[in-house]
Amino acid sequence: MKLLRLFCTLLLLAATVRGAPLEVVTSIPDLADFVRRIGGDHVRVSALATGKEDSHNVLLRPSMITRLARADLFVVMGLELEHAYAPALLAEARNPRLRPGSPGYLDCSLGITPLDVPKRIDRSEGDQHPHGSPHYNTDPLRMKRAAEAIGERLARLDPAHAALYSANTRALGAELEARTARWKQRLAGKRIRFVSYHPVWAYFTERFGVEQVATIQPKPGVEPGPRAVEALITQMREQKVPLIIKESYFSDRLPRRIAAATGARLASVPTQVNATPAASDYFAMMDAIVEAFAGGGPTP
């Protein structure tokens, strides 16, 4: 009986101590940055990916499992960006709060309209995302919707601070809108045509009106052979494409060769927060991306 009483007391104590910060894990650092801005001191957040790697190719670390095992909320980009590692990690973490469909699992892609939805699902078309491209983090206004989803979910899990989360979400949304206007202004009046290594720019091109001519990979995830490289060089020369965008996690060997053959400018660009030293948070990352398209930015 004493033991039962002690157990009940501990349970009550645990319920009282529930005022501790929400434990949040996100798949990529961009989402962690948003959670931090919205949740402030009331959340403790970390990302699984470092930001430097290809977001499909994340080295699995044991701390990922222990963090997920304790987490109250797991935030993902969705659209199968995390399909290579998140399901196995979640299964091993055995945290029922994070089961997809539960309040502790937030798929931010549910609030946005995907682009690049394949008409036909076929592995011969490369590494396809059946529901559309998951790389919408380069569109600040779609990310505004992700921020709203995060704010709502934090408020649902921690109603005591709902007003703060709501205010921070509104402030972040306003900042995203204001910065988007400035980034648009930076790219306005230029007809920017480019070739990228991997097809991750659908959302950025739609938002900022730049024009993607081709990709170095002939199909998503498929490395080009010599003939494909020659065909691309010919196409770039004919169409006078002035810019090659290399996502920072790809080797610069082949893009350099193509740049030398075509005279195009080569820019190495972060596609996630922390991908490069300059991309220290979401706004800094977008600054670096916009600057690379506008004509500045680092070359590899």
Added chain:
Amino acid sequence: MAAVVTAHSFPTCCGATFLHHGTTHSPIPLKIILSVALLCAATPAFADNDRELKALREEVAALAQTVKTLQTQLHTQENRWANFNAPTTAALPGSASADEVAALRDEVAALRNDRPAPGQRSTTGLFNPDISGAVDFITSYSKEANQWNFTLRNVELMVQQNIDTYARAVVTLNAESELVPTENRDLFEHTSINVEEAFIETTSLPGGLQLRAGQFFADFSRLGKVHSHDLPFVDRPPSLDAILGGETQARGFELNWVPPTQHYFRLSAGLVDKIGHERPITNRLGLAAVVDEHGHDHEAGEDHGHDHGEAAFRQRENRPFKSLTAYVRGATLFELGQQTILRVGADYAQNSQGTKRQIASADAKLEWQPDPASYDLLEAGAEGLWTREHGTLADDALPPTGSPNGSATAWGGYAYAQYRFGKRWQPGLRVDYLHTDTYAEGTANANGRESANLWTWSTYLSYHLSETNRLRFQLNYVTSDRQVAPNGSRDDLQAFLQWTVLFGPHKHPFMP
């Protein structure tokens, strides 16, 4: 723009969707408002107060009007979106800007929670399980045997799905043949499709526990539980193959536990009929093994380790509890900085099925990613194994003098290192050593005991055409103090060319 700023949809059990509009006016649906209002109206405290009731009714009517307005706006947005066919940066003539149109599309998508799906799918189809497969084709050559083999080693079909909130099921059908470059045989020709795995595992046990039941690859050893086509090399390391007897296929129960601690650790324990698909080395070399329920001895050299066949099936009937195999494995991982991970594990298994058999192993694997912004990866792994079997010797293995009881032991291990250069190329080296100390027919020395040593040196090169298509070339140099080829040679050079493809959503669990 519409007043709706946020929205979520909650699917109900019958598939209908209940829209919850977070608006600048009110997030409460009409039905709930009416219900609350009626409930309030029925309360005596309010029933006597006509003025308050009237005010409430007016408020409900106002809210109903707001909801109606929002619904109209939603329909308008949907119609506008439907007319907006292709994604474009251009603004509609005389209409909203591209940003507004894109935002509108997002809002409608969020409200409908309806992602454009590739093609029409029926509701029934959505509940279909994940189906994946693998084909593993190997060309092998043995110099001493002057033997070429074309082996379709592995044809696998895996079906898996969550059964409900509590459990998940996995079924793997497989047709697998042995890889023996020195012999002209392809067991695949005589093999029907077998159930390699068919198990149920829990998904909701508390405290980090998980229970598995059925036929599965026991969580034992590092590479023993890896499907053949997923190994880092073409062949299973000879020491592992000999001591465990192929993959760690087992039938029974396994409980594993990942405690909710700061440091990751996994402890597994199982009670199964056996571990290993094929006969272990100690069982092949002299010991009389099991006694079936009729009391008949199965002599050494018979296929009593195999699952198939009536005789093998009979062995499972009326078996005493002590004849079951019990095993335990502990494994953990250490992060040595951001880019280096060390995995370590240790196992022990024991059974007394006719003879007493023990297996122990310890393993480690290091992964080092020199630059996270690349696909380069160094992997180095090693495993040491030991097994001992003690019991009554088979008649034809009896030493000239002494007790009919005896023991056979084997120990050894493998070590390998491979480096992935970018996404495609992955060369590697492996060394394997196996020592056996057994009673052997005919060649027994004065003590009836014989030892043998087998070294296998390998180099291999994997070429990943894509994530699901891999070519691999491997050279093995095998040397022993015993015959390793039909011509009596004590060494051999073997070559392998492997082509492995995967199809479907190929999922394997996290393996510490």
